[in-house]
Amino acid sequence: MLDLSRKKRILITGASGGIGSAISTLYRDRGWEVFAQYHQNEPSVLSITSIKKDLSQPEAGQELVESVRPHLVINCAADQSVFEIDSVGIHEKSMRMLAINLIAPLEIMRAAARMQSELCINISSIEALAARSGHALYGASKAALESLTRSAALELAPMRVLGLRLGLISRPGIEEAWPEGVKAWNEAAPLKRMASPEEVARVISSIASDDFRWATGTTIEFDGGINANPGW
Secondary structure (H helix, E strand, O other): OOOOOOOOEEEEOOOOOHHHHHHHHHHHHOOOEEEEEEOOOOOOOOOOEEEEOOOOOOOHHHHHHHHHOOOEEEEOOOOOOOOOOOOOOHHHHHHHHHHHHHHHHHHHHHHHHHOOOOEEEEEEEHHHOOOOOOOHHHHHHHHHHHHHHHHHHHHOOOOEEEEEEEOOEOOOOHHHHOHHHHHHHHHHOOOOOOEOHHHHHHHHHHHOOHHHOOOOOOEEEEOOOHHHOOOO
């Protein structure tokens, strides 16, 4: 059981990425104890606790939660590998992706509910709804995560479970590395820009606040309006 008299704890998976780092920084600055999971590159945020853990391994998610005993969990880790459906080694690639993108969040949510955590937020993607060549398994894993978010909210209450479906998020060098993608996004999105990781962190802070205590089992869109565009 959680001792609610102690300092609030947040567990963030995939914390070495831009979004994870922004969430870590925001909650650190608000006085929380921040526990940041990573696999390869340790987060550069100061004054947080970094935990190296390979979430593709069985029960890694459960072990992570049991070691931290968090009040709030952000499932941000994801395998975003690009490969075609008919590519070589599709079984191994897809099994690893599903282990990280779906099974690990499941383990984490189950363990968090047992630890009496208050809320889990699962980071999804617009690719859960929109097909893109080379991203079939990634999109399928995120669609499954959104379904799991609804089921977990039903089965793991009173712990709340929410999803956040993100559009394109900026990162250093993205315009140079993927100019055609950024151009297409900015032309299609009604707000004509990407979001920053800091904006994502602030949205998470908002939906994790007491103002949203009656919300569970839903996935919130944060995509610059892209889902409102008919695509033609």
